[in-house]
Amino acid sequence: MNGTNSSAIMLDAGKPDEYPIGLGREVRAGSLSVAVFRASGGRWYALENKTPHAKGGSLAEAIVSGDYLYCPVRDLKIALGSGEVQAPDTGQVRTFDIRVEDNRVRISIPKQS
Amino acid sequence: MSGNEAPKRPKLILAGNGMAGVGTLEQILKLTGAYDITVYGAEPHPNYNRIQLSYVLEGSKTFDEIVLNDRDWYREHGIRLHTGTKVTRIDTESKKVITETGDAESYDKLIIATGSKPFFLPVPGHDKNGVIGFRDIADCETMIAASRTKKKAAVIGGGLLGLEAAKGLVQLGMETTVVHLFESLMERQLDEVSAGMLKAELERQGIQFAMGKKTVELTGGAEVEGLRFEDGTELPADLVVMAAGIVPNTDVAKASGIDCRRGIVVDDYMRTSAPDVYAVGECCEHRGVCYGLVAPLFEQGGVLAHEIAGLDPAPYMGSSVATKLKISGVDVFSGGVYAETAEHRVLRNHDDWRGTYKKVLLKDGRIVGAVLYGDVTDSSVLTRLVRDQAVMTDELYGQLFGRGGCCSEGKASIGVEAMADDEIVCGCNGVAKGTIVQGIREQGWSTVEQIKVCTGATRSCGGCKPMVEQLLQLTLGDSYDGTAAAKAGICGCTSLSRDEIVASIQEMGLASVREVMNVLGWSQPEGCSKCRPAINYYLGMLRPLEHRDEKDSRFVNERLHANIQKDSTFSVIPRMYGGVTSPEELRKIADIADKYAVKMVKVTGGQRLDLLGVKKEDLPSIWADLGMPSGYGYAKALRTVKTCVGSRFCRFGTQDSIAMGIDLERRFERLWMPAKFKMAVNGCPRNCAESGIKDLGIIGNDGGWEVFVGGNGGIKLRAGDSLCKVKTDEELVLICSGFIQYYRETANYGERTSEWVERIGLETIRQAIVEDKDNCAALAARVEQALAALHDPWQEAVENGELRRQLYEPVQAGATNE
Numbered sequence: 001m002n003g004t005n006s007s008a009i010m011l012d013a014g015k016p017d018e019y020p021i022g023l024g025r026e027v028r029a030g031s032l033s034v035a036v037f038r039a040s041g042g043r044w045y046a047l048e049n050k051t052p053h054a055k056g057g058s059l060a061e062a063i064v065s066g067d068y069l070y071c072p073v074r075d076l077k078i079a080l081g082s083g084e085v086q087a088p089d090t091g092q093v094r095t096f097d098i099r100v101e102d103n104r105v106r107i108s109i110p111k112q113s
Numbered sequence: 114m115s116g117n118e119a120p121k122r123p124k125l126i127l128a129g130n131g132m133a134g135v136g137t138l139e140q141i142l143k144l145t146g147a148y149d150i151t152v153y154g155a156e157p158h159p160n161y162n163r164i165q166l167s168y169v170l171e172g173s174k175t176f177d178e179i180v181l182n183d184r185d186w187y188r189e190h191g192i193r194l195h196t197g198t199k200v201t202r203i204d205t206e207s208k209k210v211i212t213e214t215g216d217a218e219s220y221d222k223l224i225i226a227t228g229s230k231p232f233f234l235p236v237p238g239h240d241k242n243g244v245i246g247f248r249d250i251a252d253c254e255t256m257i258a259a260s261r262t263k264k265k266a267a268v269i270g271g272g273l274l275g276l277e278a279a280k281g282l283v284q285l286g287m288e289t290t291v292v293h294l295f296e297s298l299m300e301r302q303l304d305e306v307s308a309g310m311l312k313a314e315l316e317r318q319g320i321q322f323a324m325g326k327k328t329v330e331l332t333g334g335a336e337v338e339g340l341r342f343e344d345g346t347e348l349p350a351d352l353v354v355m356a357a358g359i360v361p362n363t364d365v366a367k368a369s370g371i372d373c374r375r376g377i378v379v380d381d382y383m384r385t386s387a388p389d390v391y392a393v394g395e396c397c398e399h400r401g402v403c404y405g406l407v408a409p410l411f412e413q414g415g416v417l418a419h420e421i422a423g424l425d426p427a428p429y430m431g432s433s434v435a436t437k438l439k440i441s442g443v444d445v446f447s448g449g450v451y452a453e454t455a456e457h458r459v460l461r462n463h464d465d466w467r468g469t470y471k472k473v474l475l476k477d478g479r480i481v482g483a484v485l486y487g488d489v490t491d492s493s494v495l496t497r498l499v500r501d502q503a504v505m506t507d508e509l510y511g512q513l514f515g516r517g518g519c520c521s522e523g524k525a526s527i528g529v530e531a532m533a534d535d536e537i538v539c540g541c542n543g544v545a546k547g548t549i550v551q552g553i554r555e556q557g558w559s560t561v562e563q564i565k566v567c568t569g570a571t572r573s574c575g576g577c578k579p580m581v582e583q584l585l586q587l588t589l590g591d592s593y594d595g596t597a598a599a600k601a602g603i604c605g606c607t608s609l610s611r612d613e614i615v616a617s618i619q620e621m622g623l624a625s626v627r628e629v630m631n632v633l634g635w636s637q638p639e640g641c642s643k644c645r646p647a648i649n650y651y652l653g654m655l656r657p658l659e660h661r662d663e664k665d666s667r668f669v670n671e672r673l674h675a676n677i678q679k680d681s682t683f684s685v686i687p688r689m690y691g692g693v694t695s696p697e698e699l700r701k702i703a704d705i706a707d708k709y710a711v712k713m714v715k716v717t718g719g720q721r722l723d724l725l726g727v728k729k730e731d732l733p734s735i736w737a738d739l740g741m742p743s744g745y746g747y748a749k750a751l752r753t754v755k756t757c758v759g760s761r762f763c764r765f766g767t768q769d770s771i772a773m774g775i776d777l778e779r780r781f782e783r784l785w786m787p788a789k790f791k792m793a794v795n796g797c798p799r800n801c802a803e804s805g806i807k808d809l810g811i812i813g814n815d816g817g818w819e820v821f822v823g824g825n826g827g828i829k830l831r832a833g834d835s836l837c838k839v840k841t842d843e844e845l846v847l848i849c850s851g852f853i854q855y856y857r858e859t860a861n862y863g864e865r866t867s868e869w870v871e872r873i874g875l876e877t878i879r880q881a882i883v884e885d886k887d888n889c890a891a892l893a894a895r896v897e898q899a900l901a902a903l904h905d906p907w908q909e910a911v912e913n914g915e916l917r918r919q920l921y922e923p924v925q926a927g928a929t930n931e
C-alpha cells in the first residue's frame with residue numbers, strides 16, 4: 001500500500017522509541033484520539049481511543065496481552081487487530097492502519113464522509 | 114487497507130425522548146451501529162428516569178441524579194438530539210417528520226415513543242390555575258414552587274402515582290389530602306386488608322384521606338380554591354394534582370393518519386399501520402392493552418431493537434405486571450390477581466404485630482396472584498411464580514410460608530432453586546439463571562471463575578457470587594467441591610493455584626512475570642488482566658529488593674498512580690496523615706484546585722481530600738505543585754489510617770490516637786498488599802473512627818490498646834475480630850508489622866483481610882503473631898525490608914522526564930503531505 005490514497009490522511013506519530021513495549025500511548029490529531037500499542041514481538045496496533053461500551057472510557061491505558069487488550073475501565077477484552085470485543089461482551093472498536101517507515105510511526109486515517 | 118467511504122447509513126428517527134424510546138435506542142446500539150440516529154423530545158432535558166420523579170419531589174434526589182443518559186451520551190453515540198422540540202406530524206408517504214418549528218427531516222425508520230399524558234377529570238374548573246398533573250420534571254418544579262406559597266393540596270387519585278405525589282407534598286410541608294373515588298386505596302392492586310394497613314401507615318406519615326368521594330367540580334376564580342364532591346361536601350385546596358390515571362399520547366400518530374384506538378395500535382413486532390413506523394412504550398396499544406409501568410416497555414423495546422437491527426425477534430406476547438410503591442417505610446407489592454373469588458384458594462399470613470401481610474392466590478393449584486405488605490423480600494420470586502402460573506408444591510409452600518406453623522420464623526430462604534430460568538442472577542451484567550445452568554450442563558463450567566469469564570456474572574460488584582456458587586452446587590451436586598474449584602487455577606490461563614505459583618517462584622527462582630508464565634506453561638502466553646498483576650505482586654512480595662515492578666502488568670490505576678474515572682480523567686488524593694491537615698496545606702490545595710480547574714474537591718470517606726476530574730497529562734505537574742506524597746487511594750496498598758480526636762482534645766480520650774495513627778501511616782505507607790488495606794486508630798471504645806470495620810483497627814483503652822482485624826465496611830459488611838490486647842506502643846507496632854506481613858505472605862491476590870481471616874482462621878493468625886514471638890519478629894523484619902525498597906511514585910514521575918512523557922503525555926501527531 002502506498003500513501004497516495006487520497007481518501008485517507010496519513011498521520012506522523014513520532015519515533016517508534018517513544019512507544020514503550022507492552023503499553024499503550026494516546027496519539028492526538030485534532031479532535032481524534034488514537035490508542036497506539038506496541039505489542040511484544042514488535043506488532044503495532046492503532047485503535048480509536050474509545051471503548052464501544054455505552055458508558056464510555058478510553059483504551060490507551062489498557063493491559064496488553066498478545067494481540068488483545070483488557071480495557072482499563074471495565075476489563076472488556078478486545079482484539080487489537082480487528083477491534084472486536086470478545087465474549088461475553090460485544091461491540092466493535094474502529095481500527096486504523098499503522099506502520100513504521102523511515103523510523104517514523106505512521107497512522108492512516110480514512111477521511112470521514 | 115480500505116479507504117472506501119462508508120455508504121450512507123439509513124436514518125432512524127425517534128420521536129419522544131423518554132424511557133421507552135431511549136431504552137430501545139440503547140438496545141439497538143448494542144446490536145448494530147448501522148443507523149444514523151436523530152431524536153426529538155418535547156421536554157428540554159435529555160432522557161431521565163421518570164419513575165424517580167417521586168424522589169425529586171420529596172427532595173431525596175436532585176434532577177441530575179435521575180438523568181439516565183446525559184448529553185455526552187448522545188454525543189458519544191453520534192446521535193443528534195433536539196430537546197424542547199415537539200414533533201407535530203409525520204408524512205408517512207414521503208417519510209418525513211415535521212416539527213412544531215416547521216422543520217422536516219426524512220427517515221428510513223421511525224419510532225414513536227411519546228408516552229402518555231395525565232388524565233384530567235373532565236369536570237368544570239379542571240383548567241384553573243393550580244391544577245396540574247404529575248408526569249414530568251416541570252410538574253415537579255411547579256409543585257415544589259407551589260409548596261412555598263400555598264398551604265393546602267389535594268391529590269385526586271389514590272393509586273400509586275397519587276400516593277407518591279401526596280407523600281412528596283407532605284414532605285414539602287403542605288397539608289395534603291388524597292381524594293379517592295373508592296373506599297379502598299390502590300384498589301387495582303391491593304385487597305382490603307393490605308389497603309387498610311397501607312392507609313393507616315400513610316396517615317401516620319401525615320397524609321389525610323377523603324375516601325369514597327366523587328369530585329364533580331373544581332371551585333374558585335382563575336386560581337383553584339377547592340373541590341366540590343357529589344355528596345355536596347367541599348374540600349379547600351389551593352393546589353390540585355390530578356393523578357387519576359394516564360392516557361396514551363397519540364397526538365402525533367392521530368395527526369398522521371396512523372391507526373389508533375386508546376393507544377397507537379401495534380402488532381407483535383411493534384409495527385404500526387404505517388410502513389417503517391414503529392411505536393413503543395406507554396403510547397402504544399398491544400393486543401388491546403396499554404401499559405403504564407416500565408418493565409413491559411423494556412420488553413417491548415427488546416423486541417423492537419431486534420426488529421430494527423434485522424435480527425428476527427421472537428414476537429412480543431404481552432407482559433404480566435407487578436407493582437411496588439416507592440414510599441419509604443411502606444413496602445407494598447402486588448402481582449397478578451389480588452381479589453379472591455370463589456374459585457380461588459387463599460394462603461394468607463397476617464401479622465398485626467410485625468405489620469406484615471402476605472397473601473397468595475391459587476387457582477386450580479397454580480399461583481395466580483400475590484400481595485405483600487410490610488416485608489417484600491419475596492417479591493421478585495413471586496413476580497416470576499405469578500407470571501409462570503407455577504404449580505404450588507409443599508416445598509414452595511415451605512419456602513414461602515415456612516414449615517413450622519404460622520410464623521415466618523421457620524421459613525427456609527428461597528434460594529436459587531425457586532428461581533425461574535430467566536430470572537436475573539447477576540444484576541450488574543444481566544445474566545440469567547438459565548444461562549448459567551445451561552453452561553454448567555452443556556459447556557462443563559465447573560467454577561465461579563469459568564462462569565465469570567464466559568458470562569460476566571460476578572465480575573462487577575460480586576454480590577451475586579453466593580448465588581452462582583449455589584447454582585454450581587445445585588447443578589453439579591456432590592461433584593461440586595468448593596475447594597477443588599480453588600484448585601482450578603487463579604484465572605483462565607493456568608490450572609495452578611496461588612500456592613503452587615508462589616512455591617514455584619521460590620523453588621525455581623523465577624524472576625519476571627513473563628518467566629513465570631513461560632515456565633509454568635500458561636495457556637495464553639501473555640496472561641490476562643487477572644493473573645499478570647497477581648504474579649507481579651507475588652514476585653515483589655517474595656523478593657522485595659530484587660524485583661523491578663512491571664508496569665505493563667499493572668492495572669492502570671497502579672501504573673499511573675491515580676484513579677481512572679468513568680470519563681477517563683483521573684483523581685488525585687494526596688496523603689493527609691491521620692486525617693490531619695493545616696490551614697497552609699488547605700490553602701495550597703485550594704490554589705491548585707483553581708489552577709487546574711479540577712471538577713470537584715471532595716472530602717473522602719477516608720478522612721482526606723480528593724481532587725476529581727484531572728486530565729492525565731496534568732497529573733505530574735499537579736503532583737509537583739502539591740509537593741505531597743501519594744495517598745495510594747487507587748491501590749492495593751495501605752490506604753488511609755483514620756484517627757479520632759483522642760486524648761489530645763477529647764474529654765473521653767484515653768490514648769493519643771492521632772499520634773499513633775500518623776506514626777502507623779508513615780511506617781506502612783506505599784506498602785503493596787494483596788488487596789486494599791485500611792486502618793483506624795481510636796482513643797477510646799466509643800470508636801469514632803470506626804476501627805471495627807477496618808482491616809486493622811486499633812482501639813485505645815486505659816491500660817493500652819486492643820487490636821481488631823479482618824473488618825470490612827464495603828460490599829460485605831464484617832465486624833473485625835479482636836486479635837489481642839497490648840500494653841505499650843512498641844508492642845502495638847510490632848503486632849501491626851507482624852499482622853501486615855503475615856497477610857502479605859499468605860493471602861491470595863485480591864483477597865481482603867475479611868475473607869482471608871475467615872479462610873485461614875483467627876486462631877492460626879493469633880498463633881503466628883501473638884503466641885509465636887520469634888515468628889512475629891521475623892515477619893516484622895521482612896516488612897522492614899519490603900518498605901525500604903519503596904519510593905513515592907508521584908515524586909518519581911515528577912523527576913523522571915521519560916517516564917512522565919511515555920506514561921502521561923499524549924503524542925501530538927501531524928499530518929504528512931502524502
Ligand code: SRM
Nearest residue numbers: 676678684717718719720721746752825826827828829865
Ligand atoms: C474516594 C472514595 C469515596 C469518597 O469520596 O469518600 C472511594 C472511592 C472509590 N472506592 Fe471506595 N472509596 C472511599 C472509601 C471507601 C470506604 C470507607 C473507608 O475507607 O473508610 C469503603 C468501605 C470500607 C472498606 O473498604 O472496608 C470503601 C469500599 C469500597 C469497595 C468495597 C471493598 C470491599 O472489599 O468490599 C470498593 C470496590 C473494590 O475495592 O473492589 C471500592 C472502590 C472504590 C473506587 C476506587 C472504585 C474504582 O475502582 O474506581 C472508587 C473510586 C471513585 C473515583 O471515581 O475516583 N470502595 N471505599 C473513598 C476514598 C477514601 C480515601 O481517602 O482513600
Ligand SMILES: Cc1cc2nc3c(=O)[nH]c(=O)nc-3n(C[C@H](O)[C@H](O)[C@H](O)COP(=O)(O)OP(=O)(O)OC[C@H]3O[C@@H](n4cnc5c(N)ncnc54)[C@H](O)[C@@H]3O)c2cc1C
Nearest residue numbers: 129131132133154155163199200227228394395405406407
Ligand atoms: C411520578 C411517576 C412515578 C412512576 N413510578 C413508576 C414505578 O414505580 N414503576 C414503574 O414501573 N413505572 C412508574 N412510572 C411509569 C413510568 O415512568 C412510565 O411507564 C415510563 O416513563 C413510560 O415511558 P415512555 O417512554 O413510554 O414515556 P415517557 O417516559 O413519558 O416518555 C415520553 C416522552 O416523549 C415526549 N413527547 C411526547 N410527545 C412528543 C412529541 N410530539 N414530540 C416529541 N416528544 C414528545 C414527552 O415529553 C416525554 O418526554 C411512574 C411515572 C411517574 C410519572
Ligand code: SF4
Nearest residue numbers: 757763766796797801
Ligand atoms: S473515640 Fe473516644 S477519644 Fe476518640 S473522639 Fe471518640 S470519644 Fe473521643
Ligand code: FES
Nearest residue numbers: 539541573574575
Ligand atoms: S451482581 Fe453480579 S457482579 Fe454485581
